[in-house]
Amino acid sequence: MTNQLAALRCTGIAKGFAGIPVLKNISLTLEPGTVTALAGENGAGKSTLMKIASGQYSPDEGEILVGEHRLPAGNPQAANHLGVAIVPQELASIQDMLVYENLFIGRELRRGPFLNRRGMIAEAGRLLAPFGVAIDPEARMGTLPVGVRQIIEIAKATSRGARVLLLDEPTSAIAEHEVAQLGHVVRTLKAQGVALLFTTHKMEEIRAMADRVVVLRDGALVEDSPIDAITDDNIVQAMIGRELDDLFPERPACGTEVLLDVRGLVVGDRPPVSLQVRRGEIVGLAGLVGAGRTELLETIFGLRRAHSGTVHVAGKKIRPGEPASAIAAEMVLVPEDRKGAGAVLGMSILDNATLPRTGAFSLVGWLRNRQRTDAISSVMDSLLLRRRNLDQPVETLSGGNQQKVVIGRWLTGPVKVLLLDEPTRGVDVGARNEIYRIIVSLAAQGMAVVMASSDMPEILSLSHRALVMREGTFAASFSQEQLASSDIQDRIFRHASGQEAAPAKELRHAGN
Template structure:
């Protein structure tokens, strides 16, 4: 029998770039197939070809053995392909049902939208997945995990034979992932071929039997995941072995930042912490536990409702980020595109944004000095390619992150706050960012790292605070640090039980 989905010798040329080079692999009906590779490896281009956004320069896509022409997204959908994007393509103000029928609404007489019928059918499709979702509710009122499920329900409505998922879990909590995993396994049981793209190897190993690893536009190998280790998969993705790094502490005894009873109007209650010179403090906890909000209070972007902050023993008060920056604090935010970079501006301009005053002592920018400092700082963070005048949007996520770190180095920041420092960053660049954070600590910077990836927290932190419900639930030093210990403190008792049912259902 021919496989449900087959890529046969797909190549895609863009002007001056060969994005895909002779990509061939196949996915059987009922198979969940992982697609792995670093950013720029060609995964997204391949998915775009599958969903009809791009046309291949050479090669063809076969569904059930038949070559199909996917000239546009409508044709792809008609051929039974459903795409679930990383950044959900939905309209928050419309209802769940309206979103599920977006672009091809059910009508009465071809004129009026049959809302009732749409909602009835949406409810049918949702019943198997998550009956708690109300088809008439505005989509914006749902959690991200539920919105993912709505997308999957939409694929069911379209009677999709192939579902491609691009990083579906990038912002889900572990228990939400369990739920989604059940849904995906259910899809496969019904004979759907699932192509599953994720940076999180443990997830891929958890739910996929086979995976295809891509690098530089080509297929490295299609492997049976039971036969290979995570380490060898990473080596195939990166093209070399990544050394396993050991944690090194550079913490001193001098308290640099001291926070007492800090609270915001909503998400943070009574947080106290100390941060020493040269220390890397990890903050773990579930999404929504108040980690990001705590960082925003410390960075002055949100106002604290009560509590005190002292830096080097002096009380400070922030009425905006400018005050925090002046006190030596800088935030490297989670959503780089939205909160970090000014996309059209150069690396140099992005770097200088927080310290313009320094470069313009008499009102006019000293461009020579600016360029010298930019060259120095970007060399320090190992920007690649080393093109300081190039708009930052043309750089990879990892290099954008390096430029933002360089921004705070240029501003003389002594306390760096990282929110999910390696989200959306390649395995290779990830290691570089870890190194950089360690070196900054060694130079005497104080660092706070908020992360959902427990291995990352354990790799970096000298000490970890676990947050739950807006406050510090536990403090773990290196000796007592483990993924289990963090999870035990991070997850409220009620959720623990939900989490336990997950793995069984997956088998």
């Protein structure tokens, strides 16, 4: 600890909701010009602590000091005035407004009674320049990638004098190259003396950006260490309160029977794609954002209609553009956006799990409640779903448990082919381990699994075979043995970015 005045100091912070403690006696200090990672599983209290530090919530006990000033409880305007700003997961930018209008909303520059638009455009360019990203001040916010909008929100905060910046899951919804841009922004602000606190589930980001890591578990602060003084395993152990077995379970042997056979599938204006997946095989789809992985999975499942080509499941032809046909053939899709497309968050676990198979739990239009409750309870028990009961709303579950519901609701009936799109996005490390074990267990039971993932360790450690996608087609294929090579990540990136082309023979057989 240095002798300089702390940028922000939390002392004895406690907070509960409906009598349930969420934070317990948290004391934390942020120094100027430092980057602190706030780690912990979903539900550990990270977002609550940030909202208290930014004045959005009032603590039940304790106080916040910003410099030498006490932060009035539950007063975000006072927090902003004292130089504390938060960039939340759900960005507050107004999509229909221009970049410079967002930057100056509420403090517009004027020339007499008129808006000084030219002055705001010029000043916006000056404010954005230090962040090293080419952004047109006159671009409409809604047309920009999430990562760029995030940087604009950071520029807005710092232009208003923020000396403490809180970033809540800043990389959860942005592309890999945007993560690199964010890293540059963080380093720039650090050099300017800003104190930064950010949350993330990704160990590589903690290691790359943070000077220090603080871990919350069950609302208590259990670790506070310089990043160079703690290992990744120690961080994970602090988060989950136990030693984590090998994160990735051993892959099962796969069979020879082809369960998914995709031939000449044309998605949009992309080249035709062919793919075969065998019983018990896990095929990983790697690639950069926009490579076409989600579009391919949705077309195979029937959410999108292919221009041509065929899909067969265990020899049964799927009618194009008809998810009901896919489900009848025992093929299911777990989508990337579990909150928007995977689950109805306001509904209970029981009702969510009933939705895909309502017919199986109905008799002449009436739900057979005991049958569905028994079946769904059994499946959720097998997935180790943490819940109070089946009537609990899905929105009250952690991200990992929400994902278990989205996967588990298909497992009340037979499944031959499982399509997974970013199965662990926004899921903490403890729940990731459990989801990986679920995926491997389902493959061991004989399911054919196709998994699109932007998480390279998932691709390398779970897949029997990895296909690299670029511009909607397969750019390369790697066997399980090749995935273990020391240079495989570089090779995958080079194929994904178009820097290296696979031999024609390899491309012809990429999907097999």
